[in-house]
Every structure is written in C-alpha cells, then in structure tokens.
Amino acid sequence: MKAKVDSIILAYLAGVKMPKQTKKETTAGQVSVNLDAEFRKSNIHEVLDKLDRELIGLKPVKTRINETAALLLVDRVRKQLELSAGAPSLHMCFTGNPGTGKTTVALRISEILHRLGYVREGHLVSVTRDDLVGQYIGHTAPKTKEVIKKAMGGVLFIDEAYYLYKPENERDYGAESIEILLQIMENNREDLVVILAGYKDRMNKFFNSNPGMRSRIAHHIDFPDYGVDELLAIANLMLAEQNYKFSADGEKVFREYIQLRMKLEHFANARSMRNALDRARLRQANRLFAGNKKSLTKIDLMTLEPDDILASRVFQEGKLDDN
Amino acid sequence: MMTNSGNKLTQGQFSFLPPLTDEQISKQIKYALKNNWAIGIEYTDDPHPRNTYWEMFGNPMFDLRDPAGILMEINNCRKIFSSHYVRVTAFDSTRGVESLKMSYIVNRPKKEPGFGLVRQEGEGRLVRYTIHSYATDKSEGERY
Numbered sequence: 001m002k003a004k005v006d007s008i009i010l011a012y013l014a015g016v017k018m019p020k021q022t023k024k025e026t027t028a029g030q031v032s033v034n035l036d037a038e039f040r041k042s043n044i045h046e047v048l049d050k051l052d053r054e055l056i057g058l059k060p061v062k063t064r065i066n067e068t069a070a071l072l073l074v075d076r077v078r079k080q081l082e083l084s085a086g087a088p089s090l091h092m093c094f095t096g097n098p099g100t101g102k103t104t105v106a107l108r109i110s111e112i113l114h115r116l117g118y119v120r121e122g123h124l125v126s127v128t129r130d131d132l133v134g135q136y137i138g139h140t141a142p143k144t145k146e147v148i149k150k151a152m153g154g155v156l157f158i159d160e161a162y163y164l165y166k167p168e169n170e171r172d173y174g175a176e177s178i179e180i181l182l183q184i185m186e187n188n189r190e191d192l193v194v195i196l197a198g199y200k201d202r203m204n205k206f207f208n209s210n211p212g213m214r215s216r217i218a219h220h221i222d223f224p225d226y227g228v229d230e231l232l233a234i235a236n237l238m239l240a241e242q243n244y245k246f247s248a249d250g251e252k253v254f255r256e257y258i259q260l261r262m263k264l265e266h267f268a269n270a271r272s273m274r275n276a277l278d279r280a281r282l283r284q285a286n287r288l289f290a291g292n293k294k295s296l297t298k299i300d301l302m303t304l305e306p307d308d309i310l311a312s313r314v315f316q317e318g319k320l321d322d323n
Numbered sequence: 324m325m326t327n328s329g330n331k332l333t334q335g336q337f338s339f340l341p342p343l344t345d346e347q348i349s350k351q352i353k354y355a356l357k358n359n360w361a362i363g364i365e366y367t368d369d370p371h372p373r374n375t376y377w378e379m380f381g382n383p384m385f386d387l388r389d390p391a392g393i394l395m396e397i398n399n400c401r402k403i404f405s406s407h408y409v410r411v412t413a414f415d416s417t418r419g420v421e422s423l424k425m426s427y428i429v430n431r432p433k434k435e436p437g438f439g440l441v442r443q444e445g446e447g448r449l450v451r452y453t454i455h456s457y458a459t460d461k462s463e464g465e466r467y
Binding site: 120121123142148149150152153154188191192 | 381382387388389395396
C-alpha cells in the first residue's frame with residue numbers, strides 16, 4: 001500500500017493526472033484514504049508550481065523538495081490511518097555558492113511545511129552569527145533563546161552557519177549557541193525547523209567538528225551553480241518583475257557579459273545578475289537623459305540597449321565595476 | 324474569602340476556575356500575540372489580592388509569532404519557582420492604554436494556607452479590618 005501511495009503522490013507532484021481515489025472499505029477491513037483530496041486540501045501544488053516557475057534551474061533542489069513534500073504528505077495520510085512513525089526530523093542543510101537561491105528556497109520550504117501542517121505559523125526568521133552569539137559571558141544563551149522563541153512555529157534560517165564554530169578560539173561563545181540549538185532541535189522538533197546554510201566545503205568542516213549537528217540534520221541539499229542560459233533566464237525574469245526588458249541585441253550582449261563576468265572573481269550567481277542589471281538601469285537612465293530626445297515612448301523607457309551593458313568595465317578593461 | 328474555597332489566592336483572570344492546562348494557556352497566549360501585546364512572566368511568594376508588583380522572570384517578550392516559546396519560558400519559571408505564584412501578563416503599548424490587558428496565574432504553591440482576618444482596634448470603639456496571609460509570617464523565600 002505504501003508503494004502505491006508513494007507512486008500516486010509522486011505522479012501528482014510531476015503533474016500527471018491519476019484516476020480519482022475514493023475512501024472505501026476493502027474486504028480485509030482496511031480503510032483507504034483519499035489521497036487526491038488530501039493533496040488538494042493541502043494546496044502545496046500551488047507552492048510547488050510557484051517554486052518551479054520562479055526559480056530557474058536548480059533541478060536537484062526541486063527534486064529533493066518534491067520528494068520531501070511527498071514524504072510529508074504520505075506521513076500525514078499515514079497518521080490518519082494511525083500508522084505512527086514519530087515526528088519526522090525536518091532540519092535541513094543548504095550548501096551552495098552565494099546567490100544560488102538558498103534563502104528563496106528556504107522561504108518556499110517554510111510555506112510548504114506550513115501548508116502541510118508541520119509548522120504552525122510558517123514564517124521564516126533569517127539570522128547570522130551576530131544574532132545568536134553574544135559578546136560577553138552570559139550574553140549568548142539569552143540571545144540565542146530570544147531568536148529561537150521568535151522562530152518558534154516557523155523556520156529558523158541560519159545563514160553562513162559555519163561561523164558559529166570557531167575552532168581557533170577555544171573561548172569563543174559560538175559553541176554555547178550551538179549547544180542550545182542542538183537541544184532545541186532535539187526537544188522542540190514540532191515547534192521549530194532549523195535550516196543551516198553556507199558554502200559546501202566550510203559546512204563540511206563545520207559538521208566534522210560538530211558531529212551532533214550532523215546527526216540531527218536529515219536533509220542535506222546542495223545548490224549547484226547556474227549555467228549561462230539559466231543566468232540569462234534569471235536576468236530576464238528579474239527585468240520582467242521591474243517592467244524592463246532587453247532589446248534583441250541587448251540580450252546578446254548581456255549573454256557575453258555573463259560569460260565574461262563568470263570568469264572574474266566574486267561571482268555571486270543570481271546576485272551578480274541583479275547588480276549588473278541595476279547598473280544597466282542606471283546607464284539607461286543616463287543615456288535617455290543625455291540623448292536629448294524630445295519625446296520618449298513607453299518602449300524607450302522599458303528597453304535596455306547594448307550600450308547600457310557594453311559600458312561596463314567588464315567589457316572595457318576586463319575588471320569589475322566599482323559600484 | 325467566603326466564596327473562595329480552598330484558600331486560593333484570587334487575582335487577575337480565571338482565578339476562580341480550576342488551573343489552566345498548558346493547552347488553554349497556549350490559546351490565551353495566542354490571543355495576546357494576535358493583538359500584538361508584549362508578554363511577560365512574573366513570580367512572587369507574597370500573596371495578597373492587591374499585591375500587583377511581582378518579580379519579572381526574564382525580559383518581556385516582543386515580536387513573537389507562536390506560543391510555544393512562551394510556554395517554554397513558563398515551564399522554565401515553574402521549574403525554578405515551583406512553590407511560588409507565577410503569572411502571565413500581556414501588556415498593551417497602545418498610546419493611551421499603556422497597561423496590562425491580561426494577567427492570569429499559571430502556577431501556585433502546593434499548599435496555600437490562606438488568609439486570616441485581622442482586627443485593629445482604633446480610638447473609641449472603632450475597629451479596622453484587613454486580611455493577612457498566613458504564608459507571609461515567614462521570611463521571603465521560605466514561605467512555601
């Protein structure tokens with residue numbers, strides 16, 4: 001039965017139509033549940049669709065999230081049939097380079113968990129080391145607890161979590177914070193979901209020195225870097241959100257820009273795209289202003305031309321822009 | 324104290340009802356959070372219906388979304404001050420109100436000795452009446 005339920009849910013998540021199931025009593029006296037109704041009631045397909053639409057690429061991440069959602073839905077159905085398996089551990093770890101969408105995915109996850117009833121409020125509290133670790137003895141515990149209390153009923157997202165542990169300083173207060181977190185992650189599993197995020201290699205080092213943390217996190221999700229086409233699609237999506245667009249030539253030039261930019265240092269995937277577009281908008285405004293054209297059309301105001309992008313120092317000198 | 328059997332201290336909301344369960348407390352907290360009131364936990368071992376100045380347990384809690392964190396603190400306070408009175412307060416900071424909107428007791432000592440009536444003889448045949456908690460005969464911290 002479990003295998004059947006799984007296949008149905010996975011099929012739904014893949015968008016395949018399945019014949020409707022109705023609640024019925026089989027000869028063996030086993031009650032079957034209406035998975036279809038359960039799936040629609042939870043409304044998670046909305047969130048999953050949105051995730052699919054708004055996040056370009058990230059195939060492995062999406063697959064993992066779909067699988068997790070399927071597991072949780074099945075778990076909920078199992079609970080209705082009183083097949084208890086204990087509260088599943090939902091703490092996660094997101095690894096990946098900057099700008100690969102970790103925070104955005106965390107936001108969506110909190111929404112999914114909320115719809116499935118695994119967190120009560122579904123809000124996301126995003127913190128870094130500064131918010132958790134105190135500056136003097138006795139400061140850390142209340143500070144960490146304060147943050148945890150705020151995140152209860154939702155998701156606690158700890159960005160660059162490896163900074164919590166500084167092995168070079170044995171008197172560092174980060175260890176105290178980790179200890180409290182571990183305790184909460186174990187005892188208040190139904191109140192709070194913790195997501196740790198950071199670069200892959202440094203997170204691995206962090207987990208190696210904190211085996212307790214590793215064993216309490218069930219889901220490790222790795223965010224791959226984007227390719228050129230994906231970055232271009234992301235840029236187009238960002239522009240569309242702000243009511244801009246590339247001209248046909250502009251898009252070609254921007255593709256070249258991406259290829260050049262990727263080779264330079266401090267490349268932060270989608271975040272670099274956002275910054276590049278912000279600078280292009282600045283140049284477009286200047287171009288329109290300097291152009292002295294009497295009347296501008298709506299199209300003029302919306303379109304980014306090749307000149308707006310070619311002015312970047314990435315093209316001129318092969319260096320990063322200052323601003 | 325004629326209407327109050329069992330010598331219970333009555334103060335704030337729900338004090339004539341049986342003790343609130345954790346679930347009921349959570350719902351009350353949820354209501355306070357919904358109204359954006361800051362929640363505080365206070366304790367005392369000086370029972371008097373009109374003693375409103377209790378000690379605070381930790382800081383008041385702002386900007387929370389879920390009662391679980393507050394319930395955690397309440398249980399913490401109950402553990403440390405198991406034989407004290409513990410209450411939960413909800414402070415409304417709206418201009419013009421700036422006072423408590425809710426206050427209810429969530430923990431009591433196991434045995435409450437209750438209150439005695441004290442008569443003070445004044446001039447002539449004048450008699451003043453007041454109540455006195457038997458518990459406060461001992462010094463602070465040793466009362467229950």
